[in-house]
Amino acid sequence: MALLSFLNAGWLGNLFDSTPTPYYKMPIDLSKAGNVTETDIRIDEKYSVYVELYYDYRKQKISGDRYGEIIDKYFGRHKLFPIFPIKLTVLKYEKTGTTMVVDKIYYTNSLGRTYSSREIDEFKLQEGSKYHIKVETVEDYPELAELNVEVVIGYIKAK
Numbered sequence: 001m002a003l004l005s006f007l008n009a010g011w012l013g014n015l016f017d018s019t020p021t022p023y024y025k026m027p028i029d030l031s032k033a034g035n036v037t038e039t040d041i042r043i044d045e046k047y048s049v050y051v052e053l054y055y056d057y058r059k060q061k062i063s064g065d066r067y068g069e070i071i072d073k074y075f076g077r078h079k080l081f082p083i084f085p086i087k088l089t090v091l092k093y094e095k096t097g098t099t100m101v102v103d104k105i106y107y108t109n110s111l112g113r114t115y116s117s118r119e120i121d122e123f124k125l126q127e128g129s130k131y132h133i134k135v136e137t138v139e140d141y142p143e144l145a146e147l148n149v150e151v152v153i154g155y156i157k158a159k
Contacts, residue, residue, distance in 0.1 A: 017042060019130060022049055022155035030084070030137055031145035038134035039153070040093075043125045047155035050122040051088060051133065054150045057116060062146050070147050075118055085138040088120055093130045101131065105138060117152065 019042040028037040030053075043049070055075065060067050074084065090102040106120050125131055135151045 022047060022153050024153045025054065025150045028053075028135060028137070028149055028151050029145065030147065030149055031140065031142050033137055033140050035137045036134060037151050038132065040130055040132050041153055042130050043127055045155075045157065046127050047125060047157060048122055049125050050119055050152075050154050050156070051135065052117045052119040052152050052154065053086070054114075054117045054152045055147055059148050061148065066146065070143065074141070074144065084141050084144075086120055087134075087136040087138055089132075089134040089136070090123075090125075091132040091134075092126070093132070098132070101125070122156075 019040050021042050021044055024039065024041060026037045026039055029035045041049075055071070057064070057067055062070075085105045085107055087105045088102055089100075091098040092101050102121065102123065104121075120135070133153060
């Protein structure tokens with residue numbers, strides 16, 4: 001009986017599932033409208049999931065001065081973040097197809113978890129489910145081609 005409850009918990013299936021779980025990073029080019037980064041994600045625990053843009057100065061190929069100029073112009077602490085729109089789509093995989101969880105363009109002023117990040121959104125996803133997360137640029141900002149940016153899917157353990 002204990003073996004059956006162990007197998008029903010889904011642990012064995014997750015052992016062989018290569019779908020990433022939060023904390024997960026993927027690059028995005030913010031310079032041109034229509035650029036997309038996307039992934040499937042598996043939620044194994046009760047999480048509050050956040051999606052944010054991350055632009056760590058240590059990962060840049062431009063000078064510190066140039067990095068500072070771009071950050072001040074587009075991401076500065078006194079700017080509404082981002083001053084450019086970002087579209088977030090989250091789909092939940094169901095037995096009969098997919099269900100839309102989020103499909104929205106954000107002009108958020110939320111600060112990130114670090115000086116080098118800005119949160120797009122935070123939400124709860126169902127434990128034991130799989131989702132498709134897609135982040136898309138909506139307008140052209142050629143100057144942002146100089147900046148190495150990642151989309152981070154992170155988590156905060158929920159109670």
